[in-house]
Amino acid sequence: MNNFKIKAAVLSQSFIVMAIMVASTVLANIAQNFPEASLTAIQMVMTFGMVASFPATLLAGVLGNKINKKYLVLVALFLMMIGGLIPAFLNDQLIYIYASSLLIGAGQGTLMTTISNISTELFEGEERSQMYGLQTAFQNGGSVVMMMLAGMLARVQWSQAYLTFGIIIVTIIIVTIWLPAEKVAPEKTAADSGAPKAKVPGSIYFIGLLICLFCIGYSTFSLNASLYIASMNLGDPSTVALAMSLSTGAGVVGGFAFPKIFKVLNRFVLTLACAVTAGGYLLLVLFPSIAVVFLAAITAGIGFSLSVPLGIQAISETATPEQMSSSMGSYMAFTSVGAAASPLIINALAGLIPNADDGTVFLTSVVFLAILTVITIFWSIKTSTSKNVNQQNLAE
Template sequence: MKNIKIKAAVLSQSFVVMAIMIASTVLANIAQSFPDASLTAIQMVMTFGMVASFPATLLAGVLGNHLNKKHIVLFALAIMLVGGLLPVFLHDKLMYIYASSLLIGVGQGTLMTTISNISTELFEGEERSQMYGMQTAFQNGGSVVMMMVAGMLAKNSWSKGYWTFGIILITMVIVLLWLPSEAVAPKREAAAAQDAPKAKVPVSVYMIGLLICLFCIGYATFSLNASLYIASMGLGDSATVALAMSLSTGAGVVGGFVFPAFFKVINRFVLSFACAVTAVGYLLLVISPSIVTVFLAAITAGIGFSLSIPLGIQAISETATPEQMSSSMGSYMAFTSVGAAASPLIINALAGMIPNADDSTVFLTSVVFLAILTVITIVWSIKTSTAKNASEPPVPE
C-alpha cells in the first residue's frame, strides 16, 4: 500500500506538468481581448512559458543534489498554481498574462527535472521502466483532461479557463501526504558528482540537437496558431480548440509507443518521416480548411513530435560516453526549448514575406520549412547511417 501511495504522489505530478498547454486553448479569445496586439505578441503567451522552462530545468538538476526534492516539488507546484491563477484576477493587460506564463514555465521546468530524478531514485529495474511509461501516459492524459476542462470553462470568458490550474491543489495535497521526505533527500555522493568536471558534449549531439530545434520551429506552428485559425475560420470555439489539442496529445502517446518499431525499420530516417507527416497535416489545412482537417493536422503533428524527440535521445545514447550523457541530454533539451520558443518569431517573419497572406499562410510557411528540412534530414540520415555501419566490426561468417 505504501508503494502505491508513493507512485500516486509521483504520477500526480506528471498529471499536471503540462498545464501550460491550457493557454493554447484560449489564444484566440486573448487575441480578441487585445485587438491592437500583433500575432507574435499573442503567441508569446505560450513562448514565454517555453523560454522560462529551459533554465528552470537545468537549475532543478543542480538544486536536487542539495535540497530535499519534496520541497522542490512543492515549490514548483506552488509557482505553477500562482502563475496559473494570476489571469483569473488580472487579465486587462498582456503583461499580466506574460508574467503568468513565465511563472508556469519556471514551475514546469523545475517539476519535469525533479520528477525524473525522483523516479530514478525511488524505483529500480522493471518497476522503474514501468514508472517511466506510466509517467508519460499520465502526462499526456493530464494534458488532455486539463485542456478539455479549460475549453469548457472558457466558453463565457477566456480568463475562467485558467481556473483549471486549481487541479494543482489536489496534487499538492497528495505530494504532502504520500511522498516520503526521507526517500528524496539529497545524497552526498550526488553532490560530490555534481562538483566533478563535466565531459564535453560531442559535436554529433549538437548536430542532432540543431535538427530537432529546426523541426520544433516548424512543428510548434499548430499549437501556437490552432486557436487563432479555428476562430478566424469560424470552425468552433475554445472547446473545439481543446479537443484538437487533445487529439494531438493523444496521437503523441501512440507515436511514442510505435517509435521503437519505426526506428528498428527505418533507423534515423524516422526524423525525415516525422518532418514529412507533419508537413502533410499542415498542407491539408491550406488546401481544404475544415474542422476535419484541423483534427487531422493535430494528429499528424502529435505523431511527428512523438517520433522526433525520442530519436534525439536514441542518437545521444549511441554517440555520447557515460561521462558525456548528462551534459549531452541537457544540451539536447535546450535545443528543443529554443526551437519551440523561436517558432513564432521565425515562421511569422517568413510568412510576412508572402504576398496576399491570409489565416493559413503560417501553415503554408511551415509546410515549405518542413519540406526543406525533410530533404536535409534525409541527407543527414544517409551520412550518419553510413558512418555508423562503417565503424561497426564485420559480422563473422
C-alpha cells in the same frame, strides 16, 4: 507497491507538465479582449512561457546534481500553479497574462528536466524505455483533460479557463507523499566523488538542435489553432480545446507506441515525426475545414510524441552518469528555444509570401519541416553507418 508509488509520482508530474497549453485554447479570446495588440503580441502569451522555460531547463540540469530532485519538483509545481491561477483573477492587462506565462514556463522547464532525470536515475533498461513512453503518454493525456476542462470553463468566461491549473494541487500531494526524497540508486552517482566535471557530449547538442528545429515547425499549430479557427468561423474555445485535445490524445498513442517504433526505425523516428507533422499541415493548407483541422492536430501530436522521446533515449544511452543531469537540461533547453522562436521565425518567413492568408503560416511550416525531413534522413544514414558507436549510435 513501492515501485508503483514511485511511478505514479513521476507520471503525475508528466500529467500536468504541458499545462501551459491551456492558454492556447483562449488565444482568440485574448485577442478579442485586447484588440490593440498585434498577432505576435498575442502569440507571445504562449512564447513567454517557452522563453522562461529555456533558462529553467538549464538551471534545473545544474541544480539536479546539487539539490534533491524532489524539492526541485515541488518548487516547479508551485510556480506553475501560482502562475496559472493569476489570469483567473487578474486579466484586465496583457502584462498579467505575460507574467503568468513566465511563471508557468519557469516551472515547466524545471519540471521537464527533472522528470527526465528522475526516470533515468530510478529505472534501467527496458523499464526505462517504457517509462519514457509512458511519460509522453501521460503528458499528452494530461493535456487532453486540462484543455477539455479549460474549454468548458472558457464558455462561462475566457479567464476562467485558467482555473484548470488547480489540478496541480493533486500532483503536489502525490509527489509529497510518494516521491522518495533520497536517491534510490546511489551507486550510479558514486563515481561523482573526486571525478572531474563531465562535459555534455557533442552528439547531444546536435540532436538537440534537430529537435529545436522540429519544434519551430511543430509549434505553429498550438500558436495558431485558436486564431485560425476563429478567423475561419469554424468554432469557439471549446472547438479549439477539442482540436488541441485531439493533438495531445494522438500523442498518448504515439507515446505508448514509441518504444516499438524506436526498435524498428531508431534514428529515423525523427524523420517520420517531421514527415507526419508536415503532411497534416499541408492538408490544412489544401483543404481548410474543421475536419482537417482535427486531422492536422492528430498528426502534430503524433509527430511531437515521437520526436522528443528520441532525444531522451539518446541521452540515456550516450551520456555517462556524471553527464546525465546537465545533458538532459541542455536537451530540454533546445525544445524550449524551438517553441519560443517559432512565432518569430515562422511569422517572418510567412511575411515573405505574397497574398498571405490565414493558412500561410501553416504553408511556411510545411516547407520548413520538409527541408528538415531531408536533413534528418542524411543525419540518420550518417549516424547509422558511423563507426563511433558509443557517441552516435542511439540504439543497440
